[in-house]
Amino acid sequence: MKSFSPTFLELVDLSHSYGQRYVLQNINLSVDRGDVFALIGPTGAGKTTLLRITNLLEVPSEGEIYFDGTCIPRSGKQRLEIRRRMSFIHQKPQVFNLNVYDNIACGLRWRGEKKHMIAEKVDHILEMVGLEGYENRNARTLSGGEAQRVALARSLVLEPEVLLLDEPTANLDPLSIVKIEQLISHVARQHNTTMIMATHDMSQGQKLADRIGVLLDGRIVQTGSATDIFHSPQNKEVANFVGMENIIAGAIVTNNDGIATVNVGGNAEGIRIEAVSNCAVGKEVYACIRPEDITLALSRTRSSARNSFQAKVTRVTTLGPLSRVELNCGFRLIALVTKISAEDLNLQVGREVYATFKATGVHIMERKLANDWNS
Amino acid sequence: MVIGQILLISPLLLGFTISALSGVSKEIVDTATSLGASGFQTIWLVLREARYAVLAAVIMGFARAISVITTAIALEASKGDIALAMALGIILLFLALIINIVLNRLQQR
Numbered sequence: 001m002k003s004f005s006p007t008f009l010e011l012v013d014l015s016h017s018y019g020q021r022y023v024l025q026n027i028n029l030s031v032d033r034g035d036v037f038a039l040i041g042p043t044g045a046g047k048t049t050l051l052r053i054t055n056l057l058e059v060p061s062e063g064e065i066y067f068d069g070t071c072i073p074r075s076g077k078q079r080l081e082i083r084r085r086m087s088f089i090h091q092k093p094q095v096f097n098l099n100v101y102d103n104i105a106c107g108l109r110w111r112g113e114k115k116h117m118i119a120e121k122v123d124h125i126l127e128m129v130g131l132e133g134y135e136n137r138n139a140r141t142l143s144g145g146e147a148q149r150v151a152l153a154r155s156l157v158l159e160p161e162v163l164l165l166d167e168p169t170a171n172l173d174p175l176s177i178v179k180i181e182q183l184i185s186h187v188a189r190q191h192n193t194t195m196i197m198a199t200h201d202m203s204q205g206q207k208l209a210d211r212i213g214v215l216l217d218g219r220i221v222q223t224g225s226a227t228d229i230f231h232s233p234q235n236k237e238v239a240n241f242v243g244m245e246n247i248i249a250g251a252i253v254t255n256n257d258g259i260a261t262v263n264v265g266g267n268a269e270g271i272r273i274e275a276v277s278n279c280a281v282g283k284e285v286y287a288c289i290r291p292e293d294i295t296l297a298l299s300r301t302r303s304s305a306r307n308s309f310q311a312k313v314t315r316v317t318t319l320g321p322l323s324r325v326e327l328n329c330g331f332r333l334i335a336l337v338t339k340i341s342a343e344d345l346n347l348q349v350g351r352e353v354y355a356t357f358k359a360t361g362v363h364i365m366e367r368k369l370a371n372d373w374n375s
Numbered sequence: 376m377v378i379g380q381i382l383l384i385s386p387l388l389l390g391f392t393i394s395a396l397s398g399v400s401k402e403i404v405d406t407a408t409s410l411g412a413s414g415f416q417t418i419w420l421v422l423r424e425a426r427y428a429v430l431a432a433v434i435m436g437f438a439r440a441i442s443v444i445t446t447a448i449a450l451e452a453s454k455g456d457i458a459l460a461m462a463l464g465i466i467l468l469f470l471a472l473i474i475n476i477v478l479n480r481l482q483q484r
Contacts, residue, residue: 097423
Protein backbone atom coordinates (compact mmCIF):
# COMPACT_ATOMS: atom_id res chain seq x y z
CA MET A 1 0.00 0.00 0.00
CA LYS A 2 2.75 2.41 0.99
CA SER A 3 5.50 0.74 -0.99
CA PHE A 4 5.58 3.50 -3.60
CA SER A 5 5.82 6.21 -1.00
CA PRO A 6 8.74 8.57 -1.72
CA THR A 7 9.45 8.95 1.98
CA PHE A 8 12.66 7.30 3.06
CA LEU A 9 11.78 6.43 6.62
CA GLU A 10 8.26 6.34 7.88
CA LEU A 11 6.64 5.36 11.15
CA VAL A 12 2.91 4.73 10.87
CA ASP A 13 0.48 4.68 13.80
CA LEU A 14 3.19 3.45 16.06
CA SER A 15 2.49 2.76 19.72
CA HIS A 16 4.59 1.04 22.32
CA SER A 17 3.87 -0.07 25.83
CA TYR A 18 5.80 -1.69 28.63
CA GLY A 19 3.16 -3.74 30.41
CA GLN A 20 0.19 -1.48 31.01
CA ARG A 21 2.08 1.76 30.54
CA TYR A 22 2.15 3.37 27.11
CA VAL A 23 5.47 5.06 26.40
CA LEU A 24 4.63 5.98 22.82
CA GLN A 25 1.22 6.63 21.35
CA ASN A 26 0.11 7.14 17.76
CA ILE A 27 3.46 8.19 16.41
CA ASN A 28 3.33 9.18 12.76
CA LEU A 29 6.61 10.40 11.43
CA SER A 30 8.19 10.59 8.03
CA VAL A 31 11.72 11.64 7.21
CA ASP A 32 13.01 12.21 3.69
CA ARG A 33 16.42 11.03 2.53
CA GLY A 34 19.10 13.46 3.63
CA ASP A 35 16.93 15.20 6.18
CA VAL A 36 18.15 15.97 9.67
CA PHE A 37 15.27 15.55 12.04
CA ALA A 38 15.52 16.52 15.69
CA LEU A 39 13.27 15.04 18.32
CA ILE A 40 13.06 17.40 21.24
CA GLY A 41 11.31 16.72 24.48
CA PRO A 42 11.96 16.43 28.20
CA THR A 43 13.60 13.33 29.65
CA GLY A 44 11.17 10.46 29.93
CA ALA A 45 9.10 11.59 26.96
CA GLY A 46 9.97 8.46 25.00
CA LYS A 47 12.73 9.75 22.72
CA THR A 48 15.09 6.85 23.39
CA THR A 49 12.35 4.26 22.94
CA LEU A 50 11.39 5.81 19.62
CA LEU A 51 15.00 5.63 18.44
CA ARG A 52 15.37 2.05 19.65
CA ILE A 53 12.28 1.04 17.72
CA THR A 54 13.54 2.83 14.62
CA ASN A 55 16.86 0.98 14.96
CA LEU A 56 14.84 -2.27 15.15
CA LEU A 57 16.18 -3.07 18.60
CA GLU A 58 12.63 -3.35 19.80
CA VAL A 59 9.43 -4.38 18.12
CA PRO A 60 6.64 -1.83 18.59
CA SER A 61 3.43 -2.99 20.25
CA GLU A 62 1.43 -1.55 17.36
CA GLY A 63 2.17 0.12 14.06
CA GLU A 64 4.51 -0.29 11.12
CA ILE A 65 7.89 0.99 10.04
CA TYR A 66 8.66 1.61 6.38
CA PHE A 67 12.29 1.84 5.36
CA ASP A 68 13.13 2.87 1.81
CA GLY A 69 9.77 1.63 0.62
CA THR A 70 9.73 -1.72 2.41
CA CYS A 71 7.58 -2.56 5.38
CA ILE A 72 9.85 -4.01 8.03
CA PRO A 73 8.80 -7.45 9.28
CA ARG A 74 8.40 -8.00 13.00
CA SER A 75 11.02 -10.73 13.07
CA GLY A 76 13.48 -12.54 10.85
CA LYS A 77 16.74 -12.03 9.03
CA GLN A 78 15.62 -8.99 7.06
CA ARG A 79 15.73 -6.93 10.25
CA LEU A 80 19.49 -7.43 10.51
CA GLU A 81 19.97 -6.52 6.86
CA ILE A 82 18.04 -3.30 7.29
CA ARG A 83 19.68 -2.53 10.61
CA ARG A 84 23.04 -2.75 8.87
CA ARG A 85 22.02 0.20 6.71
CA MET A 86 21.65 2.38 9.79
CA SER A 87 23.66 3.18 12.85
CA PHE A 88 22.58 4.22 16.29
CA ILE A 89 24.74 6.17 18.71
CA HIS A 90 23.44 5.49 22.17
CA GLN A 91 23.28 8.15 24.82
CA LYS A 92 26.03 6.80 27.04
CA PRO A 93 28.90 5.88 24.74
CA GLN A 94 29.69 2.24 25.35
CA VAL A 95 33.13 1.55 24.02
CA PHE A 96 34.21 -2.05 23.87
CA ASN A 97 37.07 -3.22 26.04
CA LEU A 98 39.38 -3.31 23.02
CA ASN A 99 41.77 -0.82 21.53
CA VAL A 100 40.46 2.17 19.59
CA TYR A 101 41.23 0.60 16.20
CA ASP A 102 39.32 -2.60 16.96
CA ASN A 103 36.44 -0.59 18.39
CA ILE A 104 36.02 1.31 15.16
CA ALA A 105 36.69 -1.67 12.92
CA CYS A 106 34.21 -4.06 14.50
CA GLY A 107 31.16 -2.89 12.54
CA LEU A 108 33.04 -3.27 9.26
CA ARG A 109 34.31 -6.73 10.24
CA TRP A 110 30.78 -7.81 11.07
CA ARG A 111 29.78 -6.77 7.58
CA GLY A 112 32.56 -8.89 6.13
CA GLU A 113 34.66 -6.07 4.68
CA LYS A 114 38.14 -6.77 3.34
CA LYS A 115 41.03 -6.17 5.70
CA HIS A 116 42.80 -3.48 3.69
CA MET A 117 39.51 -1.63 3.11
CA ILE A 118 38.90 -1.63 6.86
CA ALA A 119 42.37 -0.22 7.56
CA GLU A 120 41.87 2.52 5.00
CA LYS A 121 38.43 3.53 6.29
CA VAL A 122 39.45 3.46 9.95
CA ASP A 123 42.49 5.63 9.26
CA HIS A 124 40.34 8.12 7.42
CA ILE A 125 37.69 8.31 10.11
CA LEU A 126 40.26 8.62 12.93
CA GLU A 127 41.65 11.65 11.17
CA MET A 128 38.17 13.07 10.73
CA VAL A 129 37.30 12.83 14.43
CA GLY A 130 40.77 13.98 15.45
CA LEU A 131 41.93 10.80 17.12
CA GLU A 132 45.01 9.99 15.02
CA GLY A 133 47.60 8.10 17.00
CA TYR A 134 45.01 6.65 19.36
CA GLU A 135 44.74 3.32 17.46
CA ASN A 136 46.42 1.19 20.11
CA ARG A 137 45.02 2.89 23.19
CA ASN A 138 42.47 0.88 25.11
CA ALA A 139 39.15 2.64 24.53
CA ARG A 140 38.16 2.23 28.18
CA THR A 141 40.95 4.54 29.25
CA LEU A 142 39.67 7.50 27.20
CA SER A 143 37.92 10.58 28.55
CA GLY A 144 34.18 11.09 28.07
CA GLY A 145 34.60 13.37 25.06
CA GLU A 146 37.12 11.05 23.41
CA ALA A 147 34.93 8.01 24.05
CA GLN A 148 32.00 9.83 22.47
CA ARG A 149 34.16 10.56 19.42
CA VAL A 150 35.15 6.88 19.22
CA ALA A 151 31.46 5.95 19.37
CA LEU A 152 30.72 8.49 16.65
CA ALA A 153 33.61 7.27 14.49
CA ARG A 154 32.53 3.66 14.98
CA SER A 155 29.14 4.52 13.54
CA LEU A 156 30.28 6.93 10.83
CA VAL A 157 32.85 4.50 9.42
CA LEU A 158 29.94 2.29 8.37
CA GLU A 159 28.68 5.10 6.13
CA PRO A 160 25.12 4.48 7.27
CA GLU A 161 22.16 5.70 5.27
CA VAL A 162 20.41 6.59 8.51
CA LEU A 163 22.19 7.84 11.59
CA LEU A 164 20.29 7.80 14.86
CA LEU A 165 21.71 9.91 17.65
CA ASP A 166 20.48 9.84 21.23
CA GLU A 167 21.56 12.96 23.11
CA PRO A 168 24.92 13.03 21.32
CA THR A 169 26.34 15.73 23.55
CA ALA A 170 24.84 14.97 26.95
CA ASN A 171 27.37 15.24 29.79
CA LEU A 172 30.11 16.73 27.64
CA ASP A 173 32.05 19.91 28.22
CA PRO A 174 31.25 22.90 25.94
CA LEU A 175 34.35 22.43 23.79
CA SER A 176 33.60 18.76 23.10
CA ILE A 177 30.01 19.69 22.31
CA VAL A 178 31.17 22.12 19.63
CA LYS A 179 33.43 19.44 18.09
CA ILE A 180 30.69 16.82 18.03
CA GLU A 181 28.14 19.24 16.58
CA GLN A 182 30.57 20.26 13.83
CA LEU A 183 31.18 16.62 12.98
CA ILE A 184 27.47 15.87 12.81
CA SER A 185 26.68 18.74 10.49
CA HIS A 186 29.77 17.98 8.37
CA VAL A 187 28.66 14.37 7.86
CA ALA A 188 25.09 15.36 7.19
CA ARG A 189 26.20 17.71 4.43
CA GLN A 190 28.92 15.57 2.88
CA HIS A 191 27.25 12.21 2.79
CA ASN A 192 23.63 13.30 2.62
CA THR A 193 23.01 11.11 5.64
CA THR A 194 19.48 10.96 6.99
CA MET A 195 19.58 11.68 10.70
CA ILE A 196 17.22 11.45 13.57
CA MET A 197 18.58 13.07 16.66
CA ALA A 198 17.04 13.10 20.10
CA THR A 199 17.94 16.03 22.26
CA HIS A 200 16.58 18.02 25.16
CA ASP A 201 18.79 20.93 24.16
CA MET A 202 16.57 23.09 22.00
CA SER A 203 19.33 25.27 20.66
CA GLN A 204 21.08 22.16 19.38
CA GLY A 205 17.95 21.09 17.53
CA GLN A 206 17.72 24.58 16.10
CA LYS A 207 21.37 24.55 14.99
CA LEU A 208 21.53 21.14 13.37
CA ALA A 209 18.08 20.09 12.22
CA ASP A 210 16.02 20.78 9.13
CA ARG A 211 12.89 19.77 10.94
CA ILE A 212 11.98 19.43 14.57
CA GLY A 213 9.41 17.24 16.26
CA VAL A 214 8.28 17.87 19.81
CA LEU A 215 7.76 14.68 21.79
CA LEU A 216 5.79 15.17 24.98
CA ASP A 217 4.54 12.29 27.07
CA GLY A 218 4.90 9.73 24.29
CA ARG A 219 3.18 11.77 21.60
CA ILE A 220 4.54 13.90 18.82
CA VAL A 221 2.71 17.09 19.54
CA GLN A 222 4.09 19.26 16.76
CA THR A 223 6.49 18.97 13.86
CA GLY A 224 7.85 21.80 11.79
CA SER A 225 10.82 24.01 11.11
CA ALA A 226 12.70 25.55 14.00
CA THR A 227 10.90 28.85 13.40
CA ASP A 228 7.50 27.13 13.49
CA ILE A 229 8.25 25.36 16.73
CA PHE A 230 9.95 28.21 18.54
CA HIS A 231 7.74 31.07 17.40
CA SER A 232 4.39 29.42 16.72
CA PRO A 233 3.97 26.57 19.18
CA GLN A 234 0.72 24.74 18.76
CA ASN A 235 -0.29 24.55 22.39
CA LYS A 236 0.70 25.58 25.85
CA GLU A 237 2.79 22.50 26.59
CA VAL A 238 4.97 23.01 23.52
CA ALA A 239 5.17 26.74 24.26
CA ASN A 240 6.34 26.01 27.79
CA PHE A 241 8.92 23.53 26.60
CA VAL A 242 10.45 25.74 23.92
CA GLY A 243 11.06 28.59 26.35
CA MET A 244 8.09 30.75 25.47
CA GLU A 245 8.13 32.30 28.89
CA ASN A 246 5.32 34.77 28.42
CA ILE A 247 2.02 32.99 27.96
CA ILE A 248 -0.72 35.47 28.76
CA ALA A 249 -4.37 34.52 28.80
CA GLY A 250 -6.79 36.93 27.13
CA ALA A 251 -9.57 37.36 24.59
CA ILE A 252 -9.68 38.86 21.09
CA VAL A 253 -11.61 42.14 21.13
CA THR A 254 -11.06 43.44 17.60
CA ASN A 255 -9.53 42.13 14.42
CA ASN A 256 -8.79 44.41 11.48
CA ASP A 257 -7.31 42.64 8.48
CA GLY A 258 -5.20 40.30 10.54
CA ILE A 259 -4.17 42.79 13.22
CA ALA A 260 -5.91 41.53 16.30
CA THR A 261 -6.26 43.26 19.64
CA VAL A 262 -6.15 41.03 22.66
CA ASN A 263 -7.50 42.09 26.01
CA VAL A 264 -5.27 40.60 28.66
CA GLY A 265 -6.45 42.70 31.56
CA GLY A 266 -9.32 40.47 32.55
CA ASN A 267 -11.96 43.27 32.63
CA ALA A 268 -13.78 45.36 30.03
CA GLU A 269 -11.25 48.20 29.89
CA GLY A 270 -8.30 45.90 30.28
CA ILE A 271 -4.87 45.99 28.82
CA ARG A 272 -4.58 45.58 25.07
CA ILE A 273 -1.90 43.78 23.13
CA GLU A 274 -1.78 43.95 19.37
CA ALA A 275 -0.85 40.86 17.49
CA VAL A 276 -0.75 39.51 13.96
CA SER A 277 -3.42 36.84 13.89
CA ASN A 278 -6.50 35.78 11.96
CA CYS A 279 -8.24 34.73 15.13
CA ALA A 280 -11.92 35.80 15.25
CA VAL A 281 -13.29 38.33 17.74
CA GLY A 282 -14.45 36.80 21.02
CA LYS A 283 -12.05 33.86 20.96
CA GLU A 284 -10.31 32.97 24.20
CA VAL A 285 -6.60 32.93 23.47
CA TYR A 286 -3.10 32.87 24.84
CA ALA A 287 -0.78 35.62 23.70
CA CYS A 288 2.78 34.27 23.60
CA ILE A 289 5.84 36.47 23.51
CA ARG A 290 9.40 35.17 23.50
CA PRO A 291 11.38 36.93 26.25
CA GLU A 292 14.18 37.84 23.84
CA ASP A 293 11.71 39.65 21.56
CA ILE A 294 11.06 42.30 24.20
CA THR A 295 13.16 45.44 24.32
CA LEU A 296 13.46 47.65 27.37
CA ALA A 297 14.01 51.40 27.39
CA LEU A 298 13.80 54.24 29.86
CA SER A 299 11.48 56.30 27.72
CA ARG A 300 8.71 55.36 25.34
CA THR A 301 10.43 54.60 22.05
CA ARG A 302 9.07 55.79 18.77
CA SER A 303 9.30 52.70 16.66
CA SER A 304 7.18 50.51 14.48
CA ALA A 305 6.59 48.24 17.44
CA ARG A 306 2.91 48.31 18.21
CA ASN A 307 3.08 47.34 21.85
CA SER A 308 4.74 49.48 24.49
CA PHE A 309 3.93 49.28 28.17
CA GLN A 310 5.11 51.10 31.23
CA ALA A 311 6.43 48.49 33.61
CA LYS A 312 8.05 48.05 36.99
CA VAL A 313 10.98 45.71 37.43
CA THR A 314 10.16 43.05 40.02
CA ARG A 315 13.19 40.80 39.72
CA VAL A 316 16.50 40.57 37.85
CA THR A 317 18.50 37.35 37.51
CA THR A 318 21.75 36.90 35.61
CA LEU A 319 22.00 34.02 33.15
CA GLY A 320 25.56 34.11 31.87
CA PRO A 321 25.77 36.89 29.29
CA LEU A 322 22.04 37.66 29.61
CA SER A 323 19.81 39.12 32.26
CA ARG A 324 16.33 37.80 32.83
CA VAL A 325 14.10 40.64 33.90
CA GLU A 326 10.69 40.09 35.45
CA LEU A 327 8.32 42.99 34.95
CA ASN A 328 4.91 44.00 36.09
CA CYS A 329 2.98 45.99 33.52
CA GLY A 330 -0.52 45.07 34.63
CA PHE A 331 0.36 41.55 33.62
CA ARG A 332 3.55 39.64 34.28
CA LEU A 333 6.16 39.91 31.56
CA ILE A 334 9.60 38.35 31.34
CA ALA A 335 12.28 39.89 29.16
CA LEU A 336 15.77 38.73 28.26
CA VAL A 337 18.31 41.48 27.67
CA THR A 338 22.07 41.44 27.52
CA LYS A 339 23.80 41.97 30.82
CA ILE A 340 25.43 45.14 29.47
CA SER A 341 22.13 46.75 28.60
CA ALA A 342 20.69 45.72 31.96
CA GLU A 343 23.57 47.59 33.57
CA ASP A 344 23.16 50.60 31.25
CA LEU A 345 19.48 50.83 32.10
CA ASN A 346 20.35 50.33 35.75
CA LEU A 347 17.70 47.65 36.04
CA GLN A 348 16.92 47.10 39.68
CA VAL A 349 13.82 46.03 41.51
CA GLY A 350 11.33 48.92 41.48
CA ARG A 351 12.83 50.66 38.43
CA GLU A 352 10.30 52.04 35.92
CA VAL A 353 10.95 51.09 32.30
CA TYR A 354 9.10 50.74 29.02
CA ALA A 355 8.71 47.26 27.60
CA THR A 356 8.24 47.18 23.85
CA PHE A 357 7.52 44.36 21.44
CA LYS A 358 6.22 44.10 17.89
CA ALA A 359 2.81 42.82 16.89
CA THR A 360 4.60 40.24 14.77
CA GLY A 361 6.43 39.04 17.87
CA VAL A 362 3.19 37.98 19.49
CA HIS A 363 1.99 34.48 18.76
CA ILE A 364 -1.70 33.85 19.34
CA MET A 365 -3.02 30.39 20.13
CA GLU A 366 -6.58 29.50 20.88
CA ARG A 367 -7.19 28.40 24.42
CA LYS A 368 -9.82 25.74 23.75
CA LEU A 369 -7.52 24.07 21.30
CA ALA A 370 -4.68 24.14 23.73
CA ASN A 371 -5.52 20.97 25.59
CA ASP A 372 -6.88 19.06 22.66
CA TRP A 373 -4.04 16.84 21.55
CA ASN A 374 -5.76 15.19 18.65
CA SER A 375 -7.06 18.12 16.71
CA MET B 376 40.02 -40.27 36.21
CA VAL B 377 39.43 -37.72 33.43
CA ILE B 378 35.65 -38.13 33.69
CA GLY B 379 35.95 -37.66 37.43
CA GLN B 380 37.91 -34.44 36.92
CA ILE B 381 35.36 -33.13 34.44
CA LEU B 382 32.53 -33.83 36.84
CA LEU B 383 34.47 -32.12 39.59
CA ILE B 384 35.28 -28.87 37.82
CA SER B 385 32.44 -28.33 35.33
CA PRO B 386 29.95 -26.80 37.85
CA LEU B 387 32.69 -24.52 39.12
CA LEU B 388 33.74 -23.46 35.62
CA LEU B 389 30.18 -22.94 34.47
CA GLY B 390 29.22 -20.91 37.52
CA PHE B 391 32.15 -18.54 37.19
CA THR B 392 31.75 -18.17 33.43
CA ILE B 393 28.07 -17.30 33.78
CA SER B 394 28.79 -14.67 36.40
CA ALA B 395 31.57 -13.30 34.19
CA LEU B 396 29.29 -12.98 31.18
CA SER B 397 26.41 -11.45 33.10
CA GLY B 398 28.89 -8.77 34.17
CA VAL B 399 28.83 -7.49 30.58
CA SER B 400 26.22 -4.76 30.48
CA LYS B 401 23.04 -4.86 28.41
CA GLU B 402 24.22 -1.65 26.73
CA ILE B 403 27.21 -3.43 25.23
CA VAL B 404 24.88 -5.99 23.68
CA ASP B 405 22.61 -3.21 22.36
CA THR B 406 25.57 -1.27 20.99
CA ALA B 407 26.85 -4.34 19.15
CA THR B 408 23.40 -5.03 17.72
CA SER B 409 23.11 -1.41 16.61
CA LEU B 410 26.44 -1.67 14.85
CA GLY B 411 25.09 -4.57 12.85
CA ALA B 412 26.35 -7.63 14.72
CA SER B 413 24.46 -10.87 14.14
CA GLY B 414 23.58 -13.15 17.06
CA PHE B 415 26.83 -15.12 16.92
CA GLN B 416 28.92 -12.01 16.40
CA THR B 417 27.34 -10.50 19.50
CA ILE B 418 28.09 -13.62 21.55
CA TRP B 419 31.71 -13.56 20.42
CA LEU B 420 32.03 -9.89 21.35
CA VAL B 421 30.51 -10.49 24.78
CA LEU B 422 33.01 -13.34 25.35
CA ARG B 423 35.83 -11.00 24.40
CA GLU B 424 34.50 -8.26 26.66
CA ALA B 425 34.53 -10.69 29.58
CA ARG B 426 37.76 -12.38 28.57
CA TYR B 427 39.67 -11.79 31.79
CA ALA B 428 36.85 -12.99 33.96
CA VAL B 429 36.32 -16.03 31.75
CA LEU B 430 40.02 -16.74 31.87
CA ALA B 431 39.97 -16.47 35.65
CA ALA B 432 37.16 -19.02 35.71
CA VAL B 433 39.21 -21.40 33.57
CA ILE B 434 42.23 -21.00 35.83
CA MET B 435 40.06 -21.61 38.85
CA GLY B 436 38.77 -24.83 37.34
CA PHE B 437 42.30 -25.92 36.48
CA ALA B 438 43.50 -25.16 39.98
CA ARG B 439 40.72 -27.29 41.38
CA ALA B 440 41.69 -30.10 39.02
CA ILE B 441 45.40 -30.14 39.85
CA SER B 442 44.70 -29.94 43.55
CA VAL B 443 44.19 -33.72 43.47
CA ILE B 444 47.96 -33.92 43.06
CA THR B 445 48.18 -32.67 46.64
CA THR B 446 46.16 -35.68 47.71
CA ALA B 447 48.53 -37.93 45.78
CA ILE B 448 51.54 -36.30 47.47
CA ALA B 449 50.03 -36.88 50.91
CA LEU B 450 49.23 -40.47 49.98
CA GLU B 451 52.73 -41.27 48.68
CA ALA B 452 54.38 -39.57 51.62
CA SER B 453 52.36 -41.60 54.13
CA LYS B 454 53.28 -44.77 52.20
CA GLY B 455 56.88 -43.85 52.77
CA ASP B 456 57.66 -43.20 49.10
CA ILE B 457 59.20 -39.82 49.78
CA ALA B 458 61.01 -39.65 46.42
CA LEU B 459 57.78 -39.90 44.44
CA ALA B 460 56.06 -37.41 46.76
CA MET B 461 58.89 -34.93 46.18
CA ALA B 462 58.70 -35.40 42.44
CA LEU B 463 54.95 -34.77 42.45
CA GLY B 464 55.50 -31.70 44.59
CA ILE B 465 58.00 -30.28 42.08
CA ILE B 466 55.61 -30.97 39.18
CA LEU B 467 52.85 -29.16 41.11
CA LEU B 468 55.10 -26.17 41.73
CA PHE B 469 56.05 -25.93 38.08
CA LEU B 470 52.46 -26.21 36.89
CA ALA B 471 51.41 -23.43 39.25
CA LEU B 472 54.32 -21.27 38.07
CA ILE B 473 53.55 -21.79 34.37
CA ILE B 474 49.87 -20.99 34.83
CA ASN B 475 50.70 -17.83 36.72
CA ILE B 476 53.11 -16.68 34.06
CA VAL B 477 50.58 -17.32 31.28
CA LEU B 478 47.82 -15.50 33.17
CA ASN B 479 50.07 -12.53 33.85
CA ARG B 480 51.07 -12.28 30.21
CA LEU B 481 47.45 -12.35 29.07
CA GLN B 482 46.36 -9.70 31.53
CA GLN B 483 49.10 -7.35 30.48
CA ARG B 484 47.97 -7.38 26.87
